[in-house]
Amino acid sequence: MFFSEYKEPKLSGERFSVIYKLSGNEKEAYEKAKDLCLEQTVEFPGELLPDGAIRDSIVGRIESFKKHDSMHYMATVSYAVETSSNELTQLLNVVFGNSSIKPGIRVEKLLLSDVILKNFKGPRFGRDGLREYLGIKNRPLLFTALKPMGLSSEALADLAYKFALGGIDLIKDDHGLSNQSFSPFEERVELCVNAINKANRETGGKSVYVPNITAPFSEMVDRARKAKELGAGGLLISPGLAGFDAMREISEDENINLPVFSHPAFLGTFVMSNETGISHGALLGQIMRLAGADATIYPNFGGRFSFSREECESIAVCTSEKMGNLKPIFPCPAGGMSLGSIPESLKVYGKDVIFLVGGGLFRHGPNLIENCAYFRKLIENIDLKEIF
Structure with a gap:
């Protein structure tokens, strides 16, 4: 009726x-x-x-x-x-x-x-594509973040230079760096790209800079394109702040064509309860892949956050299990990781992982370049057969 x-x-x-x-x-x-x-x-x-x-x-x-x-x-x-x-x-x-x-x-x-x-392109690069892009065939990838907030663009670029000299593969903005007066976006990107390129010329390395483009939607595409124009090697996006579909749009944009790294800022309450929300694997693995991330950053077990080993394992599984034609992506454990935690983490992730170490690189010793080189040597010399 x-x-x-x-x-x-x-x-x-x-x-x-x-x-x-x-x-x-x-x-x-x-x-x-x-x-x-x-x-x-x-x-x-x-x-x-x-x-x-x-x-x-x-x-x-x-x-x-x-x-x-x-x-x-x-x-x-x-x-x-x-x-x-x-x-x-x-x-x-x-x-x-x-x-x-x-x-x-x-x-x-x-x-x-x-x-x-079939309606979703998913990650543009995925694990194999990102390895080819960076020229790294077998070992885990190394990641770090420029911080703390409040440093000038020049100071952040100096850190980026030292990280690259030490052999870090991926050097990203901390997710809190945006377009603040003390480090404007375009100025910071240009200086950090130039600093890393200088280090690469000196070492023969292939380190890349990954700026944070999380911003009001009307500005995100412009920042992504400006970052590419200035020579950035990837993009950091927090889809909990900017939107999952905004990240998908950036990932699929043929004029941008850069690897996308997702950050979990603002998404914590989705996974913190066993009674409500979304499971760790579904949110930080499956949905991030649907939205075009090539690597998903999340807190590792044993760090300063509360994710358990089992929860991190579930994320890793969902980054690689069959999802139609969507490429597998890299799990990127972070959040208080130390260099000493690497061997135990490798038992969970194997070689297809990006280790994001921030403060741990500074705590290891007084020389940042030597600390990074130690991190690189540690990864290159680990025998996975011994770990397993």
């Missing part, structure tokens, strides 16, 4: 799924699963829906419901591929839009069909 002009939508019958962890006893958890089916799609009372395709196919469908532990259940809910509109923004909306505001619901894993994944 409410939908006299109702016309059946044309649907392919193809679906994608999401695994959710639901808190509560069996009855409570199942009610949450049923609510997901409506809330993530039609957001409308189920009993008032018209018969036909909307009720039968547009509304989410519970494909499985299993006990996880005494107070949690795992539900796999499938959705018609058409609900995603072939857009990253709408796909994420269907995965966890309104339900992200409700307690006791956590996204554990995205099960995306090739029909969905």
